[in-house]
Amino acid sequence: MSMRHWIITVIVLAAMATLPWWAGDQYQIHLASLIGVYWILIAGLNLVVGYTGQLSVGHVGLLAIGAYAFSILAGRHEWNPYIALLASGGIGAFCGLLLGLPSLRLPGFYFAMATLAFSMIVTEISLAQGDLTGGGAGLPVPGFPAPFDSPGGFYSLILVVAIVVTWLTWNVARFTWGRALVAVRDSVVTAQAVGVPVFRAKLMVFVFSGMTAGVAGALFASLQSYITPDTFVFELGLFFFVCIIIGGRGTIVGPLVGTAILTALPEVVAPLARWSTFFYGLLLLVVVLLVPEGIGRVAEVVRNRLRAKRAESITIQPDPERLARALRAREAP
Amino acid sequence: MLAALIAGIAAGALYACAALAYNVMFSTSKVLSVTTGHLSMLGGVFGAWMMTGLGWPMPLALLGAVLIGAAFGLATELIAIRRVLSRSDEHLWLLSTLALATMVQQAVALWWGTEPKPFPRLIPQDFSAGLTDQKYWLPVGVALFLAAGLELFYRRTLYGKLFVAMSEDAFAARARGIPTDLIRALSYALAGAMGALAGFAAGQLTFAYFALGLTLTLNGFVALAVGGLGSNLGALVGGLALGVLSAIATYYLGGEYQQTISVGLLMVVLLVKPAGLFGSQQVRPV
Numbered sequence: 111m112s113m114r115h116w117i118i119t120v121i122v123l124a125a126m127a128t129l130p131w132w133a134g135d136q137y138q139i140h141l142a143s144l145i146g147v148y149w150i151l152i153a154g155l156n157l158v159v160g161y162t163g164q165l166s167v168g169h170v171g172l173l174a175i176g177a178y179a180f181s182i183l184a185g186r187h188e189w190n191p192y193i194a195l196l197a198s199g200g201i202g203a204f205c206g207l208l209l210g211l212p213s214l215r216l217p218g219f220y221f222a223m224a225t226l227a228f229s230m231i232v233t234e235i236s237l238a239q240g241d242l243t244g245g246g247a248g249l250p251v252p253g254f255p256a257p258f259d260s261p262g263g264f265y266s267l268i269l270v271v272a273i274v275v276t277w278l279t280w281n282v283a284r285f286t287w288g289r290a291l292v293a294v295r296d297s298v299v300t301a302q303a304v305g306v307p308v309f310r311a312k313l314m315v316f317v318f319s320g321m322t323a324g325v326a327g328a329l330f331a332s333l334q335s336y337i338t339p340d341t342f343v344f345e346l347g348l349f350f351f352v353c354i355i356i357g358g359r360g361t362i363v364g365p366l367v368g369t370a371i372l373t374a375l376p377e378v379v380a381p382l383a384r385w386s387t388f389f390y391g392l393l394l395l396v397v398v399l400l401v402p403e404g405i406g407r408v409a410e411v412v413r414n415r416l417r418a419k420r421a422e423s424i425t426i427q428p429d430p431e432r433l434a435r436a437l438r439a440r441e442a443p
Numbered sequence: 444m445l446a447a448l449i450a451g452i453a454a455g456a457l458y459a460c461a462a463l464a465y466n467v468m469f470s471t472s473k474v475l476s477v478t479t480g481h482l483s484m485l486g487g488v489f490g491a492w493m494m495t496g497l498g499w500p501m502p503l504a505l506l507g508a509v510l511i512g513a514a515f516g517l518a519t520e521l522i523a524i525r526r527v528l529s530r531s532d533e534h535l536w537l538l539s540t541l542a543l544a545t546m547v548q549q550a551v552a553l554w555w556g557t558e559p560k561p562f563p564r565l566i567p568q569d570f571s572a573g574l575t576d577q578k579y580w581l582p583v584g585v586a587l588f589l590a591a592g593l594e595l596f597y598r599r600t601l602y603g604k605l606f607v608a609m610s611e612d613a614f615a616a617r618a619r620g621i622p623t624d625l626i627r628a629l630s631y632a633l634a635g636a637m638g639a640l641a642g643f644a645a646g647q648l649t650f651a652y653f654a655l656g657l658t659l660t661l662n663g664f665v666a667l668a669v670g671g672l673g674s675n676l677g678a679l680v681g682g683l684a685l686g687v688l689s690a691i692a693t694y695y696l697g698g699e700y701q702q703t704i705s706v707g708l709l710m711v712v713l714l715v716k717p718a719g720l721f722g723s724q725q726v727r728p729v
Contacts, residue, residue, distance in 0.1 A: 165537055212710055218534045219475045220713075222541075223664050227706040230661070238699035344657065348545060355538060384553070391545030398538045399526055 126269060130262030139261045140333070145373045146268040147330045152350050152369050153272070153279045153362070154322030157315040159351065160359040161288060163295030164312060165218060168225030170347030171232035172209075172320050176202045176327020177337050178236060178243055181251040191254045195328045202324015203317050210316040214309065229347050236339045248338030251331040268329055275322055280362055282315070291315060292360060345387045352390045356397050358404020367406070446574060447694040448687060453579040453648055455686020456586035457483070460641030461663025462670065462678035463589050464634040468516075469673065470610035471623075471630040472528065477540040478519050480659030481547050482512050482638025483645070484652070487562065488555050490643040491651035494563045501565055508643045509636045516635020519543060520628045544656065552653040562646030578647035585644040586682070589637050590675050606630060610673070661702070665709045671722025680720060684708070 126142075133139050151173055158164050176198040184194035213224035236243045243249060253259055258267045282288055290311050293301040301308055331337050349372065357368030372393075376386040397404065401411050465479050486508045493504035523539035566577050596603040605626050608616040617623045642655075649655050666685050670677025685705055692704045712719065 163534065165534060167541070212714070216713070219537055219664075220668065222537060223661060224706070224709075226657075227661055227702055227709075230702040231706060234699055234702055238697075345545075348541075385549070388546055388549035388553070391542045391549060395523070395539060395542035395546065398535055398542060399522075402530070402535055 123273070127266070130265055136261050139265050141374060141377055143261070143265045143268050143333055145370050146265070146272045147326050147333055148350070148353070148373055149366060149369050150268070150272050150275050150329065151319075151323045151326035152353055152365055153275045154315075154319035155350055156354050156362065156365045157279055157282060157291065158319045159354045160357075160361070160365060161283060161291040161295060162312055162315055163359070164214065164316070165222045165351070166225040166316075166319075167222055167344075167347050167351050168209075168227070168229035169319065169323050169350055170342050170344065171225075171229035172202050172205060172323035173327040173330060173346070174229075174232050174236060174339075174342035175205050176324030177251075177331035177342070178249070178327075179324065180328030180331050181249045181337060182242065185250060185252050191252065191332075195325060198328035199321045199325040202327065203321035206317045206320020206323070207313070209320070210313050214312045214316060226344070226347075229342075229344055233339050233342060236342075243339075246339060248336055248341075250336050251334065253332055253335065264333065268333075271325060271329065275325075276362065276366075278318075282318075283362060287311070295359075345390075348387070349390060352394045356393060356405055358406045361404070361406065364404050364406040368404075444694060447690045449574050449579050450648075451687040451690020451693075452683060453582050453645070453686070454690070455666075455683040456582040457641055457645040457648070457659070457682075458662045458666040458685050459586045459679045459682025460582070460589055460637065460645075461659050462667040462682055463586075463593060463675060464638040464641075465663055465667045466673060466675060466678055467593070467606075467630050467634040467637065470606055471613070471627045472520075472524055473613075474524060474528070474536045474540070475664065476519060476524075477537065477544040477660055478515070478523075478547065478656075479634070479638060479663055480661070481544050481656035482516060482635050483642030483659050484551065484656035485515055485547070486512050486639030486642030487646040487649060487655065488551055488651045488653065489639075490646055491560060491562045492555070495560075505640075505643055509639050512635040512637075512639020512642070513632040514635070515547070516631040516633070516638070517628055519635070520631035524627070524631070525624065544660070548653060548656050555651070555653055557653060559650035559652035562649075562651050564647070565644075578645075582641065582645040582648060585641055586679065589641070590679050593675055602626075602629070662705055665705045668709055668719055669712045671719030673723065674719070674721035677719055677721030 129142055130139055133142070151169060155166065155169050158166055179198040179201045180191075180194050183189045183197055184191045189197070209225070209228050213221055213228075216224060237246055239245075254264060254267060257263045283291075290301065290306040293304065293306055294308055294311055298308055301311075334341065353368040353372050354365045356372070357364030357366070372390070376383045376389075382389060401408050403411060461479055461483060464482060465475060468474060468476050468479070489511045490504050490508040493499045493507050494501065497504075499507065519540065523543045524536060527535045527539050564577070565581065568577050570576075597607055605616070605621050608619070608621060609623060609626055613623055616626075642649075662685060663682075666681035667678055668681070669684060670679070670681025685708060688708055689701050689704050692700065
């Protein structure tokens with residue numbers, strides 16, 4: 111990172127840290143907390159989708175598992191919320207392992223369908239096991255003790271977790287591991303040939319994303335303070351996925367901006383709320399068809415297109431003088 | 444028990460139809476489209492709308508539903524497949540068809556409503572017919588008709604042979620002068636018509652419901668993967684096996700675990716026989 115990047119990062123961090131003091135109302139703090147919670151999940155998922163190229167559309171299932179684990183442990187069994195938060199992460203990682211072990215061996219479309227089915231299975235089980243999850247009626251979720259019991263306080267807790275998770279994924283992404291993951295995404299055969307343990311690499315990031323999804327689920331449940339199976343619909347999983355694709359694959363900043371914009375947009379532009387899922391689909395289609403590199407690279411793509419056209423417009427004309435000179439030079443010796 | 448089995452066979456026939464539609468699209472483009480189940484959903488919803496909303500007679504509504512399915516199939520190819528296939532990234536088609544499927548499902552949900560609505564009777568029959576009720580045997584008949592029709596189409600007609608040629612090797616087919624883009628578009632229109640016909644025939648079983656598409660995309664894919672990608676016989680067998688298995692499981696365990704069972708079946712088959720029951724062995728990438 112250059113000096114300029116550091117300065118921008120520090121300014122953005124300072125703005126985010128002081129948000130509870132300059133935010134207009136409680137709702138804006140809630141919205142910022144929601145973006146933070148989504149980002150905790152998406153940061154982990156970004157390693158799976160953006161870096162490793164495994165198209166998981168079912169991470170909402172892992173979010174639900176984390177949320178239910180937290181509400182059952184902290185709510186019914188009255189565990190310390192921080193230990194319950196860690197336990198949710200652990201349970202999410204374990205379920206990620208269970209899901210990843212069979213499904214990560216499958217090729218692209220098969221894997222996407224397996225994760226889609228996983229999210230449906232979680233919804234089915236949460237509806238069927240009424241004794242554990244409260245069934246369709248749902249469960250109340252406890253909050254965190256002071257100083258994190260107010261909206262502003264809870265926001266700062268989420269912010270700290272989000273920064274730690276972002277730092278972890280950044281560390282994975284910029285060193286050998288990240289290169290190995292990108293190699294797996296771009297060509298499995300090449301990755302194998304240069305000695306990347308493909309399945310182990312995929313499984314490790316997937317388990318990591320399960321952990322972040324579990325933590326995000328716990329914070330999400332606490333933020334919403336009441337959860338039902340209807341909270342964790344497939345469209346939410348699609349939303350996470352769209353955030354990453356729109357932000358651009360293989361970066362961390364792109365999906366972060368994508369998450370913030372896509373979460374805030376339907377809330378700010380009220381008429382969009384009804385059409386939000388349709389809008390996500392449309393946005394995904396447009397991005398895939400026009401700029402598969404992600405919106406962050408629009409400027410770059412457009413510039414390349416323009417430059418290519420300019421190169422084409424150069425006309426090729428015979429240059430008799432130069433030809434004559436060349437012929438003379440050849441005849442001279 | 445017998446009633447559960449027959450309902451399972453009828454549902455399995457619908458899964459088999461979705462798997463057949465997958466096969467038709469896969470043969471020319473090597474793409475597994477997420478929109479497959481939505482073709483049947485459109486057939487069911489538009490069939491119900493044309494008959495109850497517009498008051499059209501049954502044959503006209505059938506024609507209309509099939510045409511809408513074919514038009515959506517064609518639009519899928521033009522919008523989501525054609526541009527994407529020309530790029531080298533192999534999974535972009537998954538994203539583009541997923542986007543299109545989401546858009547269609549949301550648009551239908553907003554226009555038609557999120558509640559399942561009843562589908563009118565297609566053939567005059569008393570509601571006390573029990574196990575011989577048309578809602579059970581219409582999907583089965585359509586599945587058999589589609590499988591037999593596809594087989595005849597592939598073996599006896601020139602266009603069918605072009606489909607087969609493209610499924611063997613699209614580049615070689617192009618080199619022999621086959622208009623591959625046109626054939627691919629035709630295959631998507633054909634798959635759309637087949638899916639809409641199946642959705643129309645099974646309308647009384649599934650109701651006209653916007654969320655049918657995603658379930659059917661998943662279950663049709665499970666049927667296809669169990670039977671073997673590319674095999675029409677496998678699609679029929681896989682669909683029926685899935686339908687009967689979930690019917691039996693529902694009978695003994697209750698209806699809460701439908702997806703769990705279908706995915707369990709998929710995992711077991713993929714572990715034991717990765718190419719499916721009737722599929723050809725996959726070639727290694729190197």
